[in-house]
Amino acid sequence: MKQVYFKIIENTHLNPLIMKMVLNGDTSGVKAGQFINIKIDGLFLRRPISVCELSGDNLTIIYKIVGKGTEAMSEMKEGTVLDVLTCLGNGYDLSLSGETPLLIGGGVGVPPMYELAKELIASGKKVTVILGFNTASEIFYEKEFEALGAKVIVTTVDGSYGVKGFVTDAMKDLDYSYFYTCGPEPMLKAVYGASKADGEMSFEERMGCGFGACMGCSCKTLTGNKRICKEGPVLKKGELLW
């Protein structure tokens, strides 16, 4: 864990409820699949948000406006300095990817897949990405993933764009060496059930501290109790009690 003061250099809408914020500061040590915890004036607890992209001194997050914290974030101006804790959580294990990893992101579970895809592609892996949304108007980052050189499949529940249905409908005909996924828990469970290879998934939980002190986000696994913020947010398929 590190405390870093970041300057906001971009805070723009990707669609009415999804925003992209680019932070400039000390990004050293931050890994794909980790999260940052942001102090917001007037709110007590920090807000944990997953890392979407790392690029030199810039760290990008993508967040959905759902409550007071993210509402306040959506109104922040460029140039604002934020008190942020970084290097939180374990991150993805890139060494397990194999040659043809499959990355599956659902809704606000899409962003952490981006840095992961970028790093896997940079190391020569053939990456397929499934991006799941409810409807066409919610889609973001399809082109960005394509620009990285990934094969991208978009699914929408209502069929308004791409494959109609859930991410698991797009998984059926694919062969892959390993999977990485992030999204709402029902989706993670469906991916767990549909997966033909080993993999890992990142979880969400309401957190107190985000760095392992308060035991607010504990869960049980086959390998013992884990704190989503510390031993997670990424858990291996083989340790889940599903």
Add this chain to the structure above:
Amino acid sequence: MVDTKVNLLGIELDNPVIPASGTFGYGYEFSEFYDINVLGTFSFKGTTKDARFGNPTPRIAECTAGMINAVGLQNPGVHKVISEELPKLKKCFNKKVMANVSGFSVEDYAYTCELLDKEEQVGWLEVNVSCPNVHGGGMSFGTQPSAAAEVTKAVKKVTNKPIIIKLSPNVTDIVSIAKACEDAGADGISLINTMLGMRIDLNRKKPIIKNVMGGFSGSAIFPVALRMVYQVAGAVKIPVVGMGGVASAEDVIEMMLAGATAVEVGAQNLINPYACRDIINDLPRVMEKYKIKSLKEIIGGARV
């Protein structure tokens, strides 16, 4: 030069600042962030006889100037605390630690305290009587003077270390409970534990906390905590450790003026992992500002 030293039940503390139980793990986790030897001491995670996973999640809810937690005393159990956690702590902390103990029966408390009494790293036992008494219909030990006294007597019998009873604020008359503990042999009182609270998720229209209710802490409760510390310190002769919403060096001094010999800092550690270090570093400046030469001398100074 100002003097920040205080004496808590025979052990001198470099300063009165103590991270509160449940916000500081078993200490070594925080030694990644700073040298925890700067602390007066700290109170380790509430420890029970057997290992506990605690409550289902969500266990945390945001509040105005505070938070609710319903962790439910997750801990590895006293045997593992002694065999695994204390040895890890020893590598990074060379002071006496305050052992926080919880139980669900009088026998549980005595069992855990007896084992921790043998640990030389432990300087004080802080006994949390806010837990439900499974043999007493689930009522918290800390809500009845007689039950709190019974726990106090049982733990006094099995240890020579100073016993500090940590009281719940969720009572009609905290003074009568504090006095019952004093009469039963308590060496000190600490207060307040969290206040029972709840929040409702407007999207789901259901309680945010899976357990429905939880303990409310954070800056918002400071005035209530300060008032209770003032009341209890005025009614007992034994030392009082004050806590509840403490977030700054100024808050520490207010607590001491209200009658606290030492001051615990809780929720603030969760939003700023450096909170206690920052408060300790700031104490001399604030003492000079208010013309305080020695913290020892201000304890209870506000009494009128």
